[in-house]
Amino acid sequence: MPKRKNVPSSVIRRLPRYYRFIGELEKSGFSRISSKELSLRMGLTASQIRQDLNCFGEFGQQGYGYNVPQLHEQIGGILGVAKHYPLIIIGAGNIGRAIALNIDFESLGFSLSGIFDIQPSIIGQRIKNITVRPITELEDFCNENKPKTAVLTIPQTAAPDITERLVSAGVIGFWNFSHYDISNRYPNVAVENVHFGDSAMTLCYRIKDIDENSDK
Amino acid sequence: MPKRKNVPSSVIRRLPRYYRFIGELEKSGFSRISSKELSLRMGLTASQIRQDLNCFGEFGQQGYGYNVPQLHEQIGGILGVAKHYPLIIIGAGNIGRAIALNIDFESLGFSLSGIFDIQPSIIGQRIKNITVRPITELEDFCNENKPKTAVLTIPQTAAPDITERLVSAGVIGFWNFSHYDISNRYPNVAVENVHFGDSAMTLCYRIKDIDENSDK
DNA sequence: TAGATTGTTAATCGATTAACAATC
DNA sequence: TAGATTGTTAATCGATTAACAATC
Numbered sequence: 251m252p253k254r255k256n257v258p259s260s261v262i263r264r265l266p267r268y269y270r271f272i273g274e275l276e277k278s279g280f281s282r283i284s285s286k287e288l289s290l291r292m293g294l295t296a297s298q299i300r301q302d303l304n305c306f307g308e309f310g311q312q313g314y315g316y317n318v319p320q321l322h323e324q325i326g327g328i329l330g331v332a333k334h335y336p337l338i339i340i341g342a343g344n345i346g347r348a349i350a351l352n353i354d355f356e357s358l359g360f361s362l363s364g365i366f367d368i369q370p371s372i373i374g375q376r377i378k379n380i381t382v383r384p385i386t387e388l389e390d391f392c393n394e395n396k397p398k399t400a401v402l403t404i405p406q407t408a409a410p411d412i413t414e415r416l417v418s419a420g421v422i423g424f425w426n427f428s429h430y431d432i433s434n435r436y437p438n439v440a441v442e443n444v445h446f447g448d449s450a451m452t453l454c455y456r457i458k459d460i461d462e463n464s465d466k
Numbered sequence: 467m468p469k470r471k472n473v474p475s476s477v478i479r480r481l482p483r484y485y486r487f488i489g490e491l492e493k494s495g496f497s498r499i500s501s502k503e504l505s506l507r508m509g510l511t512a513s514q515i516r517q518d519l520n521c522f523g524e525f526g527q528q529g530y531g532y533n534v535p536q537l538h539e540q541i542g543g544i545l546g547v548a549k550h551y552p553l554i555i556i557g558a559g560n561i562g563r564a565i566a567l568n569i570d571f572e573s574l575g576f577s578l579s580g581i582f583d584i585q586p587s588i589i590g591q592r593i594k595n596i597t598v599r600p601i602t603e604l605e606d607f608c609n610e611n612k613p614k615t616a617v618l619t620i621p622q623t624a625a626p627d628i629t630e631r632l633v634s635a636g637v638i639g640f641w642n643f644s645h646y647d648i649s650n651r652y653p654n655v656a657v658e659n660v661h662f663g664d665s666a667m668t669l670c671y672r673i674k675d676i677d678e679n680s681d682k
Numbered sequence: 683t684a685g686a687t688t689g690t691t692a693a694t695c696g697a698t699t700a701a702c703a704a705t706c
Numbered sequence: 707t708a709g710a711t712t713g714t715t716a717a718t719c720g721a722t723t724a725a726c727a728a729t730c
Contacts, residue, residue, distance in 0.1 A: 260697065262671055266664035270645065284711060293650045296711095297699050304713060312712040313706040329667045330674040348564035353662055359670030398673055423673040425666065429486065434509045438680065440672035442665055446569055448482035449658055450641065451545045454575030455478055456656035457614055457639040458546040464654065476721065500687060512687095513723050520689060528688040529730045 257305045264302060265329055267292070272322045284315035330359045335423075337399040338364040338391070340412055342372050342382045345427055346403035350377045363395050368408070385412075392419035399423040406430050473521045480518060481545055483508070488538040500531035546575045551639075553615040554580040554607070556628055558588050558598045561643055562619035566593045579611050584624075601628075608635035615639040622646050 271292055275283060285296040292299075303309050303316075306328050310316045326332060337360040339346050346365070355362045367373055368385045375382045383391065391397075400421045402409060409430030416424075423440040424432055432441045487508055491499060501512040508515075519525050519532075522544050526532045542548060553576040555562050562581070571578045583589055584601045591598045599607065607613075616637045618625060625646030632640075639656040640648055648657045 258697070262668055263664075265671065266661070266667040269667070270664075286711080293647075295699060297701095298697090300711095300713065301698080308713065310712050311706060312704070313710045315711065328671065330670045331667060333670060333674060335670065335673055335677075344564050344568050348560050349662075352560050353666065355666070358663060358666040359674070360666065398677065399669070422676050423669055425669055431509075438676055440669060440676060442669040442672075444660070444662075444665055445482070446565075446660075447574060448479075448486075449660055450569065450571070450574040450576065451482040451485070451547060452478055453615070453639050453641055453656060453658040454546045454549060454551065455481065455544065456658075457551055458549065458575070460638050460654055460656060461551075461614065474721070502687080511723060513725090514721090516687095516689065517722080524689065526688050527730060528728070529686045531687065 261302045261305055265325060268299075268302070269322065269325045269329060269331070272318060272325060276318050276322050280318045282315050283318055283321075285310070287315075331357060333359040334361040335359060335399050336361050336363040336395055336397040337401065338362075338366060338395075338397045339401040339403060340366050340385070340388075340416075341401075341403035341408075342367040342369075342375070342377065343403060346401070347377055349401060349403060349427075350380070360399060363397060364391055366391075388415060389419055392416075392421070396420060399425065401425040401427065402430070403427045477518050477521055481541060484515075484518070485538065485541045485545060485547070488534060488541060492534050492538050496534045498531050499534055499537075501526070503531075547573060549575040550577040551575060551615050552577050552579040552611055552613040553617065554578075554582060554611075554613045555617040555619060556582050556601070556604075556632075557617075557619035557624075558583040558585075558591070558593065559619060562617070563593055565617060565619060565643075566596070576615060579613060580607055582607075604631060605635055608632075608637070612636060615641065617641040617643065618646070619643045 271288065272283075285299045289296040289299055300310070306324075309321055309324055334356070337355060339350055339362070342350070342365050346367075350362065350365060362378065362380065365377055365380050365382045366385045366388060367382050373382050373384045398421065400416050400423070402412070402424055404412060406429040409428045413424070413430065413432055413435075417436050417439060422438065424442070426432055426441055426443045427446075429445065429447070432439070433443075487504065488499075501515045505512040505515055516526070522540075525537055525540055550572070553571060555566055555578070558566070558581050562583075566578065566581060578594065578596065581593055581596050581598045582601045582604060583598050589598050589600045614637065616632050616639070618628070618640055620628060622645040625644045629640070629646065629648055629651075633652050633655060638654065640658070642648055642657055642659045643662075645661065645663070648655070649659075
């Protein structure tokens, strides 16, 4: 049913934002929207919106535009937000804990099924009704629960070994908060990096740029 | 002194990763590296590395390559990691707290100088030796401390008003963890978005893709 | 000096934007 | 039907890669 030629990753990265905007329009009671109107709200070109959506099929109707609730549903389907891919968090330190507590995995296509740590003082704690397990139980847990995804909130030094074990255990997706470079190491494994440090430095560069070029 | 024609943002986004890799090389005792060798380690082309660095000046030496400690220093200088731009965090909930505790702002060009919240139960708490202030004191604090940067870890509904107040108070950079769309609203303001939900959905899409195309 | 490797220009590739025929 | 707006092809723009002369 889908056309889906090889979808450029630039398009994929825009999908969640479309999903959010269309969702807000739906909540506000819109029933239809044109690519023109949406482009104004999102700060994109209408052309780009139509090109992007057309990677996945024909969702609009000439002369009318797009049906808002329907389009929301369809983009959600493309992203897979209604899936429940079992997910585990490796590392229950500050970041791991904050993610476990704050991210609504159920609305993002995942289902939090386990949390692991190596620290005896942390093991056994309960976070969101889930007991933190010792990392030694990783393989047994994976055999039983077949998690497809792992969140890495561990130090860079621990990452290579853990990654290897997870891939062996069948994990095909990483949400990587560590500084370890997973990409290109394993074929058919998806890696989404979140590097706070890189993000902050990029901001610093631009602030410096504005700061230095404004006072004259 | 620098050439710095308009640097494409694709290049800027790669700088922190260069900085990390060169830093690790330096720690491992490397004194020189060629673009070829670095390209193999980083999974880029040598051509791209040379092009990228040349946006900022001529850092290498023909026939030799790049001096590792020197290059590390230079990229750090470009990014501004030795700066101490005063920074405030707006919102001391789970995410705000985790960021305050975990991000080493001092090594990223910033200096954490204030934390604000609206919740009476949170105001007055101490996080990293900083007392959480009521949001009502925002303007006074900004007048006195002139923060250039604000981290937004607040709900989307609160964001438009707070952003407006911060820009009026002289903030020129936002590290935006909220779903509010700041970009394009204010000229000469840098915005770095961190959207966990978008990031997770992108991962979900790719896992789904791998999952559906592997079992045949 | 000869070999290595840069800085930089030219060629290619991919992504964005513009244009317009198809059609609701 | 006429007007609006899509889907899609063509044109433009920007970013990546290749090539090579300059030079350490």
